Amino acid sequence: MSVNIFVDSYGGNVIGAVADGEKLLEYRIEKKNKTVTIGSIFKGRVENVLAGMQAAFVSVGLARNGYLSATDMLMDKTELVGKVEIPSILNLKEGDEIMVQAVKDPAGNKGVRLTSNVSFAARNVVFMPTIDFVGVSRRITDEKTREKLMALAESIKPKGQGIIIRTAAENSSKSEIKRELNLLIKQYEEIVEKFNSSRAETCIFEEGNVAIRLIRDVYNSKIDKFIVGDKEIYGSVLDYAKRIDVELKKKLRLYDKKVDMFKFYGLEKEVSALLSNTVQLSSGGYIVIDKTEALISIDVNTGKYTGSDNLEDTVFTTNLEAAEEIARQLRLRNLSGMIIVDFIDMESEEHKEKLLEVLASNLEKDREKCTLVGMTPLGLVEITRKKRRRESASMLVKSCPYCQGTGVIQSNDYTVMRIRTGLLDLFADGYETAIIDLNIEIADYILAKKLLQKDVDKIWKGKRIYVIPHKTYHQHFFLIKGDNERVIELPDNAVLLYS
Structure with a gap:
């Protein structure tokens, strides 16, 4: 199957998706005029400092003040290799004007979560102007490749600032990585100028549209086509491709058929399925996803699948298929927080170990940090997944x-x-x-x-x-x-x- 990226718009909404054949892997929908996008940078004003909590509330011009914690970093350090000293962000007083970046969308009555350690990501590299740091993504596991990329990072890193080499850089040249880094440095310099000339409580930098973020986060050499149904967005992607990635230009397509794009490519049913809490498995089994305030529970059932005469084998087969599908659904629906999975009971310890192994390997495909805690004495599997954006179905x-x-x-x-x-x-x-x-x-x-x-x-x-x-x-x-x-x-x- 070929993996394609799709972007379209209607009214005031932009839709982005990643699909393997007719199977959705990711789905994003957001307003074009969305007030806050993760990665947006503000000139904020400190409203009050909570010394006991090592945190501050910062006014950035939104309905609610943003929350700035001493421990908040844009990148999760457990995903990286390297050493870093995080500068204190709470030598602050009310009225101070500071540069902050959104790291988590507002939720309920909570404002946007902020960090003062701004960062800028391209496909191959992340630039961190306020932290002296060198790192390589943990997703790159080959030791020789890691050493090579670490040496490359050391050689191009600006003095006193930091960079992280991303997974995509494994197949990129030094000149490509350096070109991206120089663009990010220039971008930061322009933002500093805008910060100095802008009033407080103002957004001074907004992340690119859904299409640009999909290029940065998802696009790689394995992507077959990048299909866009909106001429304006197509133009922005084409311009980006000319500046950053010539290979992307070859894969870019403007969709011009009269039929809805997602229907034409057989993805409409997959989108509709996001509205249901039941997901059918190809074997005849199914999983049920339920959300509460405290956690997300996922129940696995054999359904119509009877399999072989051996009950243990039937259950094992259903559980393995469910493990793959659960990892896909977490990413597709953007489910996060504490997740409890009730797999069908198995007697074999070997089968239990294999199930956790399959689940872990599929969770590794997720860009958000997932932690497989393990199986409880009651046979429940615990997972945590980092939250950044709202659930896919929320729109x-x-x-x-x-x-x-x-x-x-x-x-x-x-x-x-x-x-x-x-x-x-x-x-x-x-x-x-x-x-x-x-x-x-x-x-x-x-x-x-x-x-x-x-x-x-x-x-x-x-x-x-x-x-x-x-x-x-x-x-x-x-x-x-x-x-x-x-x-x-x-x-x-x-x-x-x-x-």
Whole structure:
């Protein structure tokens, strides 16, 4: 199977995905005008210092103050090899203006988490201007390669500053790595100038869009194609490729078909599956993922799979398949925190050891730090996964108005995404007019936000789209009908989309 990266946009959202054939490995969706992106840098003002907690609250111009801890570092040191002295960040007083970087998204009533040790990542190297440090990613395991890269890092590291050689550098030349480092150094110098000329409580640097971050975090020589469905994003990726990576330019594709990109490549069902807490295994077994305030629990079941006459072998086969799928789902759904897995009970100690081995090897594929704690006396497997961003499904669902928030339904944005896919299909079938019956709130949302304006102006130019709002429709329910008649009978509340 070929591994591809996909990026598309609709309305005010950008969607990024990584897929192996028709199997999703990663899925990201975020607002184009998102207030905070991990990696963004601010000129902040210290509001108050909590000496006993070795922390401070910093105003950065957001709804809530950010939290700055003495122990907060952008990179997790357990992932690196090298020695580093972290400078104290709490020789601070109220009113001080400092440069800080977002390391964790706001959650609930908590503000963004910050660090004063800013860093800048490219595909091959991370530049840390405030820390004197040299490191190599632990994912590079060959000792000779590690020694070679460590020596290279020492030779190009700016005096008094730090760099980390990333996993992708294993297959990159010294000139490539040095070129990237020089670009990061120049970027930092420009940010320092902006810091000096900006007022406090201002964002002075924003991370690139989803596409650029996927290049930095995911793209490597094993990626077959980088497919983009938005011309503006395609242009930004093309510009990046010209400056940074000529090979990427060869793999870059602009998607221009009339059918929704994710549907065309067979990924639509995988996206929809993110809304369910049950994941089917190819053997007939399944896993159930449940989230509570304290932890995430995952239950493994044999389901329809009966396997061989030997129950132990049947259970072992199901557990091994579940271990691979659980590691994929953690990454795909971006689940984090404390995770408890209830595998099906096995008698064989050899099978238990093999299961943990398979789970560990699959967790190693995750870029976020995962720790396999082990198996408890009750047979439960404990995992921890570092949290940085929100769960993938959080943009696809919202609190349900029909059950007072005890459950979830599809979000407005995901419903509009499905409507757009339906319209693409309908117009691809040759219809000139589309009539959409839908919930009144979703109709108002589409009209007020003009979420489909770009498509109407460009790919649906000359088409007629009528919206008929209904108070009795559930928010996720809609009907799309096609018509080629010159004269159409419509109810009085029908609205021509963006006339």
